[in-house]
Amino acid sequence: MNSSLLSRFVTVFFAIALCEFSGLAQKSGPHNKTFSDSLKIEGLLKKMTIDEKVGQMSLFLSEESIITGPSQTKDSRDLIRAGKVGGIFNVHTVDNVRELQRIAVEESRLKIPLLFGLDVIHGYRTIFPIPLGQASSWDLEGIEKAERIAATEATADGIDWTFAPMVDLARDPRWGRVSEGAGEDTWLGCRIAAARVRGFQGRDLKDPRSLLACAKHFAAYGAALAGRDYNTVDMSTLSLYEWYLPTYDACVHAGVGSIMTSFNEINGTPSTSNKWLLTDILRKSWGFKGFVVTDFNAINELVPHGVAEDLKDAARLALNAGVDMDMQGSAYITSLPEILNQKKITIKQIDDAVRRILLVKIKMGLFDDPYRQCTHEREKKEIFTHDNLAFARKMVSESCVLLKNEKNILPITQTVKSIAVIGPLADSKQDMLGNWDATGRSEDCITLLAGVRGHVADNIVVEYKKGCNVSDNDTSGFRAAVKLASESDFVILALGEEGELSGEASSRTNIDLPGIQNEFARAILKIGKPTVVVLFNGRPLAISNLSSHAPAILETWFGGTQAGNGIADVLFGDYNPSGKLTMTFPRNVGQIPIFYNTKNTGRPFNQADSNEKYVSRYLDSPNTPLYPFGFGLSYTSFAYSNLIIGVLGKTIKVEVTITNSGNREGEEIAQLYVHQKVGSITRPLKELKGFQKVFLKKGEAKTLSFSLSKDDLAFFHPDLKKSFEPGEYLFFVGGNSVDTMQKAISLK
Ligand code: GLC
Numbered sequence: 001m002n003s004s005l006l007s008r009f010v011t012v013f014f015a016i017a018l019c020e021f022s023g024l025a026q027k028s029g030p031h032n033k034t035f036s037d038s039l040k041i042e043g044l045l046k047k048m049t050i051d052e053k054v055g056q057m058s059l060f061l062s063e064e065s066i067i068t069g070p071s072q073t074k075d076s077r078d079l080i081r082a083g084k085v086g087g088i089f090n091v092h093t094v095d096n097v098r099e100l101q102r103i104a105v106e107e108s109r110l111k112i113p114l115l116f117g118l119d120v121i122h123g124y125r126t127i128f129p130i131p132l133g134q135a136s137s138w139d140l141e142g143i144e145k146a147e148r149i150a151a152t153e154a155t156a157d158g159i160d161w162t163f164a165p166m167v168d169l170a171r172d173p174r175w176g177r178v179s180e181g182a183g184e185d186t187w188l189g190c191r192i193a194a195a196r197v198r199g200f201q202g203r204d205l206k207d208p209r210s211l212l213a214c215a216k217h218f219a220a221y222g223a224a225l226a227g228r229d230y231n232t233v234d235m236s237t238l239s240l241y242e243w244y245l246p247t248y249d250a251c252v253h254a255g256v257g258s259i260m261t262s263f264n265e266i267n268g269t270p271s272t273s274n275k276w277l278l279t280d281i282l283r284k285s286w287g288f289k290g291f292v293v294t295d296f297n298a299i300n301e302l303v304p305h306g307v308a309e310d311l312k313d314a315a316r317l318a319l320n321a322g323v324d325m326d327m328q329g330s331a332y333i334t335s336l337p338e339i340l341n342q343k344k345i346t347i348k349q350i351d352d353a354v355r356r357i358l359l360v361k362i363k364m365g366l367f368d369d370p371y372r373q374c375t376h377e378r379e380k381k382e383i384f385t386h387d388n389l390a391f392a393r394k395m396v397s398e399s400c401v402l403l404k405n406e407k408n409i410l411p412i413t414q415t416v417k418s419i420a421v422i423g424p425l426a427d428s429k430q431d432m433l434g435n436w437d438a439t440g441r442s443e444d445c446i447t448l449l450a451g452v453r454g455h456v457a458d459n460i461v462v463e464y465k466k467g468c469n470v471s472d473n474d475t476s477g478f479r480a481a482v483k484l485a486s487e488s489d490f491v492i493l494a495l496g497e498e499g500e501l502s503g504e505a506s507s508r509t510n511i512d513l514p515g516i517q518n519e520f521a522r523a524i525l526k527i528g529k530p531t532v533v534v535l536f537n538g539r540p541l542a543i544s545n546l547s548s549h550a551p552a553i554l555e556t557w558f559g560g561t562q563a564g565n566g567i568a569d570v571l572f573g574d575y576n577p578s579g580k581l582t583m584t585f586p587r588n589v590g591q592i593p594i595f596y597n598t599k600n601t602g603r604p605f606n607q608a609d610s611n612e613k614y615v616s617r618y619l620d621s622p623n624t625p626l627y628p629f630g631f632g633l634s635y636t637s638f639a640y641s642n643l644i645i646g647v648l649g650k651t652i653k654v655e656v657t658i659t660n661s662g663n664r665e666g667e668e669i670a671q672l673y674v675h676q677k678v679g680s681i682t683r684p685l686k687e688l689k690g691f692q693k694v695f696l697k698k699g700e701a702k703t704l705s706f707s708l709s710k711d712d713l714a715f716f717h718p719d720l721k722k723s724f725e726p727g728e729y730l731f732f733v734g735g736n737s738v739d740t741m742q743k744a745i746s747l748k
Pocket of ligand 1: 068069119163216295296504
């Protein structure tokens with residue numbers, strides 16, 4: 001071996017040894033860096049120019065991309081050929097992806113494969129209910145399977161990275177992005193987040209049907225002041241630790257390979273330049289070994305945030321904070337080489353970022369097969385299959401929440417001979433997709449009208465009138481709709497939001513039904529026919545007016561491709577609704593933020609003694625919500641009895657008997673809540689600590705058993721350390737967060 005080759009080998013060998021020694025090589029998780037990984041990474045690093053290194057840290061749209069932010073697309077081929085691109089996003093189809101990847105691995109100097117990212121948020125081509133809808137199923141296995149199907153479809157089409165799961169805790173339904181998450185509870189949110197990461201990434205990132213997941217938006221994006229998107233986040237560090245950070249940590253524990261920074265600041269420092277967040281917490285405290293990508297242009301936005309003088313300053317701050325990849329902003333590619341020369345950053349910072357990105361690409365098998373078996377054959381065989389659609393239909397039904405059902409109007413019986421399907425959302429294909437519909441096609445969607453028509457026997461007449469629009473004040477359609485309702489045995493009234501009224505950049509100050517829908521609903525309801533309102537929406541709605549008039553309300557969110565079929569299965573009783581709200585429905589926007597796990601305060605308002613003045617209450621509204629967290633009705637009923645609490649060694653055992661006291665089989669989501677009566681700091685009145693989804697035949701009873709450890713009851717203290725406190729605890733069990741049985745126990 002000649003001397004120069006020997007010296008290079010020795011250098012690379014010591015670089016690897018240093019990495020191994022410095023603990024970069026971890027022993028567990030999908031990112032454990034093996035010796036051969038290190039060899040490959042250090043070997044590449046040695047050859048890479050600065051431009052090529054910074055190129056790996058750059059993510060771009062290409063001219064074929066779907067636009068999801070404030071930017072234009074341009075042809076990326078020359079940049080790819082020059083080795084200046086680490087990933088492309090929002091480009092799909094086998095041909096487009098293979099062409100760009102071919103340029104990267106055949107025409108660039110070092111032939112490093114690209115990542116191909118896209119927002120696969122609730123399905124890829126087979127679109128599932130929006131995440132807030134799927135969360136209402138409380139079906140962790142079902143949610144995981146839905147993401148697995150999404151991953152299989154997306155990877156067949158060339159995508160290998162999804163910008164999901166969105167795990168931002170949200171207590172403010174004015175914020176349109178609540179549609180993308182799992183709602184207001186940290187404990188449930190952590191379990192749903194982990195299920196979604198498992199679904200996307202599978203058991204092995206190298207599996208060509210696995211998608212690299214990206215937990216977002218780190219952090220606390222859902223706490224934007226006034227529910228206004230991109231707005232300031234300002235909260236105590238204790239609240240951040242107790243409520244908002246755990247869902248991201250749950251993704252790290254589930255092995256998520258990437259994390260996306262959020263647009264917002266937290267207490268004065270934007271996430272994208274927040275070293276405490278991205279390095280101290282994410283890497284040093286939680287041990288995250290994947291890479292950090294920014295949200296769209298987020299480095300550039302450090303300038304309007306007012307923490308960076310210019311783009312170079314912004315790039316410096318982001319790199320110092322721990323950002324590895326720049327989404328679309330070109331901040332890194334235009335600034336890092338220059339500020340490196342000015343010694344404002346170090347080559348080690350750049351190398352470490354590139355190491356993390358290359359390690360994930362190795363773990364994904366991109367160097368073994370850059371195309372990850374995305375072929376037209378897979379595309380034809382694995383996308384939009386019958387089985388995928390059948391499962392999507394099941395998830396639609398499971399995601400529905402029955403909010404009201406006076407006189408058991410539902411399910412619709414076969415005695416009904418004529419059905420009026422009325423309303424602005426009754427036959428809207430596009431709105432069934434909700435927002436972030438990836439490559440979902442509106443023409444694929446089964447509307448409510450189509451689902452009802454497809455479900456009934458030939459002798460049942462189903463007629464349709466739109467009646468009004470979603471968001472304007474046109475009443476010209478009222479008369480025909482009222483006439484049809486008057487002439488029908490049963491009325492299905494489809495109301496709610498258009499798909500684009502929730503999602504990104506879609507905050508609303510008025511979250512009642514938009515437009516003239518309340519007036520329209522009253523015109524239909526006063527006819528007095530058996531009527532069910534079917535709600536289509538991406539957020540909790542303050543529908544006090546509607547709720548006081550409608551005898552039955554079924555919350556269906558935006559159900560995706562199979563919306564109409566899954567809803568019809570519920571309306572006609574093929575599926576007994578079991579969904580439960582994971583986000584509180586307020587009576588009015590003035591109550592917001594309103595959520596179930598509140599504190600008692602020193603002057604609690606006692607509903608029973610409503611004349612008390614000097615208590616925590618409103619003069620013009622009850623404190624209670626319209627529909628509480630965990631709420632959802634069934635076509636049957638469930639009775640809870642024999643609640644027993646005991647301690648067995650270190651385990652707290654909770655047992656309860658649940659009986660199907662109604663007249664048909666069904667599923668119930670039995671919920672377990674806990675309250676620490678006296679703490680070193682104030683404690684929430686209830687905190688979800690367990691649930692079981694149980695199927696019971698008519699009259700059947702089962703004893704459910706829950707086991708908790710003291711760690712399950714631990715909470716963060718002002719010193720940001722988590723620990724359990726002995727004392728008196730209340731345990732609650734029930735079918736929602738309000739109607740529960742309770743028992744006290746003293747825990748040492
Ligand atoms: C958007 C969203 C983010 C998404 C990204 C890429 O601005 O904030 O959730 O993943 O851009 O489309």
